[in-house]
Amino acid sequence: MGVAIRRAGESDREYVVGLLDAAFMQDPVSSWVLPGDEYRLRTHGALMGAFFDIALDEGYVDITEDGAAVAMWWSVPAGGHGDDGVHEGEAEGAEDGPVLLRRAVDPDNERVELIGRLTDAIHPTDRPHQYLHLIAVHPDRQGEGLGTALVSAVLDRCDREGLHAYLEASNARSRDLYTRLGFAFMGAALDLPDGPRMWPMWREPRTAGADG
Template sequence: MGVAIRRAGADDREDVIRLLDAALVHDPVSSWVFPEVEHRVRTHRALMGAFLDIALDEGYVDITEDGAAVALWWSVPAGHGDGEGDDAAQAGSAADGPALLRRAVDPDNERVEVIGRLTEAIHPTDRAHEYLHLIAVHPDRQGEGLGTALVTAVLDRCDRDGLHAYLEASNARSRDLYARLGFTFMGTTLDLPDGPPMWPMWRAPRA
């Protein structure tokens, strides 16, 4: 049987935040952003909520019908964020995003802002693509192929429409999974200061 997937909305907000928090609170990148465990447990949920709200407003959120897995995506146009032409004002405003996120989530934690600026700096701008920002599978349901189903549903559309896809893998296990789905490591890791690497990965549409 296939995995039933639907588009999440504002009514799903609390359930999705709980899922993101449970699945990602011990992820290497989350652990770097919030190195003190007690503080992470208190604050990580707020960061997940902020990411979700942005995705609901500016991107799209896919969730399995049983609520066990979720993916946050953006459709990114070519030239987005390069600061050229008519988009310059918008790009300048977007550059304040990491600072605004830090102020809203954890003002004394510089790493909330740092990771946003670092990922923005390496994000490809030359071609339109679908950007997988976050994906989460409930800890009790991992290994069932739910995450693969969520990603594949979008990649199938990318193949039909001739769209590229991009993500940053936060650990070696997910990097290897994405490679099996056709993503290619872009050659240089994003090494968080005194922290773990992230793997920028790109996928061209398949004929």
């Protein structure tokens, strides 16, 4: 039986942000960006909310019909969004994405801006692609293949339309899962300063009749 998936909208914001907040509260990258349990409890939801807003503006959010899993994608054109995350066509002198993210989450936390700059620096810009930014599955529904179904639905479209895909795996387990879905480690990991490692991964579209 297939997994029913729909496109989330602004009306889903509170629910999706809550699911992402719970799923990533103890994630190594979230713990590095927002150090300290009490501080992270206060601010993590704002970070997830900012990511949701960017996804609606720059891409899309897919959610299973039962609300058990969600995947956040950004559609990145060739050339990315200009230097330091500034979109093509923005006015000269406009503040860039990492600065705006820091302001939205916590202006006093430089790591909110730094994570944006570091991931921007390793993000491929030579070809348009679908960027899997975040994916979360409700704790009670782990192991049912919901996350794989969400990702595979987009990857099937990438294969049909000749689109590339990109992500940063934040742990070895997810890296191995994405490898099975056709992603390949790009060769240079991102080691956050005094923090965890992230693995940038790229996927070429599969042509009809390709193995796997």
